[in-house]
Amino acid sequence: MDLGLKGKRALVTGSTAGIGYAAAELLAREGAHVIINGRTAPRVEAALQKLRAAAPGATVSGIAADAGSAAGCAALLAAHPDVDILVNNMGIFEPKPFEQIPDEDWVRFFEVNVLSGVRLSRGYLPGMRSRNWGRVVFVSSESGLQIPTEMIHYGMTKTAQLSIARGLAETLAGTNVTVNSVLPGPTASEGVSTFVSDLAKAQSTDIASVERDFFKHARPSSLIQRFATPEEVASLIAYVCSTAASATTGTALRVDGGVVRSIA
Numbered sequence: 001m002d003l004g005l006k007g008k009r010a011l012v013t014g015s016t017a018g019i020g021y022a023a024a025e026l027l028a029r030e031g032a033h034v035i036i037n038g039r040t041a042p043r044v045e046a047a048l049q050k051l052r053a054a055a056p057g058a059t060v061s062g063i064a065a066d067a068g069s070a071a072g073c074a075a076l077l078a079a080h081p082d083v084d085i086l087v088n089n090m091g092i093f094e095p096k097p098f099e100q101i102p103d104e105d106w107v108r109f110f111e112v113n114v115l116s117g118v119r120l121s122r123g124y125l126p127g128m129r130s131r132n133w134g135r136v137v138f139v140s141s142e143s144g145l146q147i148p149t150e151m152i153h154y155g156m157t158k159t160a161q162l163s164i165a166r167g168l169a170e171t172l173a174g175t176n177v178t179v180n181s182v183l184p185g186p187t188a189s190e191g192v193s194t195f196v197s198d199l200a201k202a203q204s205t206d207i208a209s210v211e212r213d214f215f216k217h218a219r220p221s222s223l224i225q226r227f228a229t230p231e232e233v234a235s236l237i238a239y240v241c242s243t244a245a246s247a248t249t250g251t252a253l254r255v256d257g258g259v260v261r262s263i264a
Helices: 018-029 041-054 070-079 103-131 152-171 190-202 207-218 230-241
Strands: 009-012 033-038 060-064 085-088 134-139 177-184 252-255
Touching: 009 018, 018 033, 018 041, 018 085, 018 230, 033 041, 041 060, 060 070, 070 103, 085 103, 085 230, 103 134, 103 152, 103 177, 134 152, 134 230, 152 177, 152 252, 177 230, 190 207, 230 252
Parallel strands: 009 033, 009 085, 033 060, 085 134, 134 177, 177 252
Antiparallel strands: none
16 A cells, blocks of 8 residues: 655654654655654664665665753754654653652653653644645553553653644644554563563563563453554554545544553
């Protein structure tokens, strides 16, 4: 299926690995000019080499900038002042009991997970509006609907993203600029895979056992009873960015493996 993205400029934040990289690769395969972003130059360069090998002939570039800070967002906007597609994928998570989450963590999670998308959307939407075409995607989480008790501060930021995406879509009514949220469920991203691997070592067991235990006790409502792959999530992100998704806006689209026990 041709997603109609040839020549479109796409910035995917936090795209050196995991869901972000998978989305960047799919967009590049569809002919978009993809901008890889990560915090460090070595990570960005490694991702670019991997992407060029995976999608020969694709137009790709990269920039090392911390999208979780005001200075990093300013650097991104200065280096790439106009894009047609913005995928706000940058995010952090950390399991921690509520009573042990200090004010500093609440502020840090809000700035990284929420304000990164706010700042970049604010910078890129005027250009999209003037060209009357654009796609903004917030990579939220099923945790925005079912707040995880083990990391309430993370869930809070994911709910906030849903509100922002819907509000922005409302301001763009009647245009060809869409704003949506994509809600992955438990996904084998780099951070999650590292966390599971470390947990397996700490418990003197294997990764498969940790995964089975996680879905038995922490996410029993999952219908697929496994971690999704980044590529499975990226497929939905790429579609939402496409010309085929022109009537999809202001909505929250789940690719959660059925974790959320709701049909709405």
